[in-house]
Amino acid sequence: MGRYSLGGRHRMISLNKLVTGYRGQALSQPISGQFPQGSLTAIMGVNGAGKSTLLKTIAGLLPPVSGAVRFARSDKTLAWLPQQSDIDHHFPLRVIEVVAMGSWPASGMLKGLGCGTRDRIEAALEQVGLQDLAGRTINQLSGGQFQRMLFARMLVQDAPIILLDEPFTGIDSQTSAFLLQVIERLHTQGKTILTVLHNLQMVERHFPELLYLHDGHYHWGNTADIVEENAARPLVRCAARSEVRQ
Numbered sequence: 001m002g003r004y005s006l007g008g009r010h011r012m013i014s015l016n017k018l019v020t021g022y023r024g025q026a027l028s029q030p031i032s033g034q035f036p037q038g039s040l041t042a043i044m045g046v047n048g049a050g051k052s053t054l055l056k057t058i059a060g061l062l063p064p065v066s067g068a069v070r071f072a073r074s075d076k077t078l079a080w081l082p083q084q085s086d087i088d089h090h091f092p093l094r095v096i097e098v099v100a101m102g103s104w105p106a107s108g109m110l111k112g113l114g115c116g117t118r119d120r121i122e123a124a125l126e127q128v129g130l131q132d133l134a135g136r137t138i139n140q141l142s143g144g145q146f147q148r149m150l151f152a153r154m155l156v157q158d159a160p161i162i163l164l165d166e167p168f169t170g171i172d173s174q175t176s177a178f179l180l181q182v183i184e185r186l187h188t189q190g191k192t193i194l195t196v197l198h199n200l201q202m203v204e205r206h207f208p209e210l211l212y213l214h215d216g217h218y219h220w221g222n223t224a225d226i227v228e229e230n231a232a233r234p235l236v237r238c239a240a241r242s243e244v245r246q
């Protein structure tokens with residue numbers, strides 16, 4: 001399936017013949033289409049398909065090989081939750097300091113935070129159930145607690161665009177369900193959300209749009225349509241023997 005159209009909605013992010021890759025080497029064919037404002041899109045594909053590379057390119061962390069990523073608003077602040085494997089868990093920071101980073105560059109380190117920001121940080125810690133661990137150093141967190149902390153940072157950041165790279169990988173089903181509710185709440189607030197996921201059942205139930213990367217090609221649209229079109233491909237076959245139901 002080619003270019004993905006908006007169906008009358010406002011575009012938030014446009015991919016214009018975007019080719020992602022490293023050192024000039026393309027990973028995929030050019031991708032064109034738009035993420036509408038307030039959309040909730042899952043990005044799926046096998047390991048190495050280029051999902052993280054696409055997200056990093058959209059986030060501006062990697063340059064495109066060719067083509068462009070465009071944002072509808074001049075304020076293109078985005079929140080970025082990296083894949084677990086990209087994170088250094090040993091940095092000597094406390095939970096509250098990491099969550100407070102969500103308010104940068106609006107404020108400096110903790111001592112420079114105004115009351116409003118402190119309240120937002122405390123509210124975010126409470127929303128993810130980490131209020132009692134605020135003073136812990138991050139190397140003393142479990143994987144699920146670490147992920148909750150990153151979600152709290154994202155809540156503090158309050159960006160209009162949210163990019164999540166495998167937020168539930170290695171996370172137990174109860175925590176995943178809890179964090180999924182956080183994503184759904186952000187969706188109802190009108191955020192534009194892109195999430196890399198491997199759990200097709202979760203995607204079918206909770207993510208209205210799907211961008212599926214397969215063999216250098218892409219399939220982008222309404223989730224039910226894309227799943228039906230790709231019924232014989234790894235997207236569906238992996239999920240058949242998969243994961244926890246959400």
Ligand SMILES: Nc1ncnc2c1ncn2[C@@H]1O[C@H](COP(=O)(O)OP(=O)(O)OP(=O)(O)O)[C@@H](O)[C@H]1O
Pocket residue numbers: 022027045046047048049050051052053054083
């Ligand atoms: N820094 C890099 N330099 C060169 N090639 C890279 C780099 N990072 C990733 N790649 C390659 O780019 C391809 C896509 O990687 P990417 O991390 O985007 O895959 P992915 O779809 O996120 O996979 P996974 O499901 O395993 O996270 C892979 O072949 C990978 O080896």
Ligand SMILES: [Mg+2]
Pocket residue numbers: 051052053083165
């Ligand atoms: Mg990845």
